[in-house]
Amino acid sequence: MDPLWFPVKSFNPKEFLVLIVDDVRSNLKVVGAILDRVGYSTTFATSGEQAFERMKKSKPDLILMDIMMPEMDGIEVCKKIKGISQYEEIPIIFVTASHENKMIMEAFKQGAVDYITKPFKSGELLARVKIHLELKYTRDELRKNLIELNKLATTDGLTGVLNRRHLFILAEQEFNRVCRYGNSFSVFILDVDYFKMINDTYGHTVGDETLKAIAQTTQSLLRNVDLFGRFGGEEFVGFLPETNSEDAFKVAERIRQTIANLNLEIDNNILRITVSIGLATYASTDPEIDEMLKRADLALYEAKRRGRNQVLVYQDNLS
Secondary structure: OOOOOOOOOOOOHHHOEEEEEOOOHHHHHHHHHHHHHHOOEEEEEOOHHHHHHHHHHOOOOEEEEEOOOOOOOHHHHHHHHHOOOOOOOOOEEEEEOOOOHHHHHHHHHOOOOEEEEOOOOHHHHHHHHHHHHHHHHHHHHHHHHHHHHHHHHHEOOOOOOEOHHHHHHHHHHHHHHHHHHOOOEEEEEEEEOOHHHHHHHHOHHHHHHHHHHHHHHHHHOOOOOOEEEEEEOOEEEEEEEOOOHHHHHHHHHHHHHHHHOOOEEEOOEEEOOOEEEEEEEOOOOOOOHHHHHHHHHHHHHHHHHOOOOOEEEOOHHHO
16 A cells, blocks of 8 residues: 555544634534534633643644633634644634734734634534544644654564664764764674574564564663664664773673573464674774674674674674
C-alpha cells in the first residue's frame, strides 16, 4: 500500500465531540439541539475558564464559541487554546452577532478557522462544522502518514532500531563534531554468534525474533545520545559519543552479559544466545569514520577467532 494513501472515511457525527462555549444558556441549548439532532456528542461551557475545565476532562474535536463573553472573551480564549500544544490543532469556529470586520480579522489572527453570524440557519451551522471536522481528519491522517514515512526512512523494518543509512548520517555528524572539538568517541560492532545455526535449526522466524530481542535489549542499555542501528544481517553497530575506550568496554561488556543471560523463549524453544563485540575509539589521525569501523571490525574478527562471546578492544597488533 502506498504510505501516503489513506481511505476516505465515511463521515459519522457520532464519532465527534463538539464543545460549545457561550455565556448565554439559551444559546447553548439552541446550538446543542441542532448538533444533537444529527448525532454529535456535545459538551458545554459558559465561560473561558469552564471551557478549559471541560477540555481537561475530554478533548473536543471542534469548538463552537461565542466571541462576546464577560471576563475572558472568545478571542482571548482562542489565543490561549492555540498556545497549548495538545489543543492547538482543535478547529475553533466563532459564533457572533458582530459584523465588525476588525473583530473578525482578530479572531482569524488568533487561530479561528471560521465564523458564523447570528442569526444563522441550522443547515449552515451543520455544514461548517462538518467541513472543518473533515479537514481536521484529513490533516490528522496526513500527519500520521508523514510520521510513518519518516519511521520507514530511518528505522530497520525488522528490529525497529536505526537502519544503516540513517545511522551513518547521524554518526557522520557526530564524527565531524569530534574532529572539530577532539572529544572522545567510540564505536562497537556486535555480531550474533552462530546465527546461521539458529536459522538452520529453528527457522528464519525464530532468527528474526532473535534479532529483535538483541536489538531491543542493546538499545535499552544505551543512553539517549548514543547511536545504535542494524548494520546488516546479524550485525549491529553502536556509536558512543563522549566515551573513551575504558568506558566503552564497560558498556559493551554489560550488553554482552545481558544478552548471554536472556535465555530467550521463542516458539517453545529456549535459546541461549551470545554475541561477540569488537570495539574501537577515535584517533586524531582518523580521516573518516570508516577508519574507526575497520579497527572495530578487526577486533570483532579476533573476538570470534578466540572463541566468541566476548568483547575485544582494538590493539595495534591486530592490524
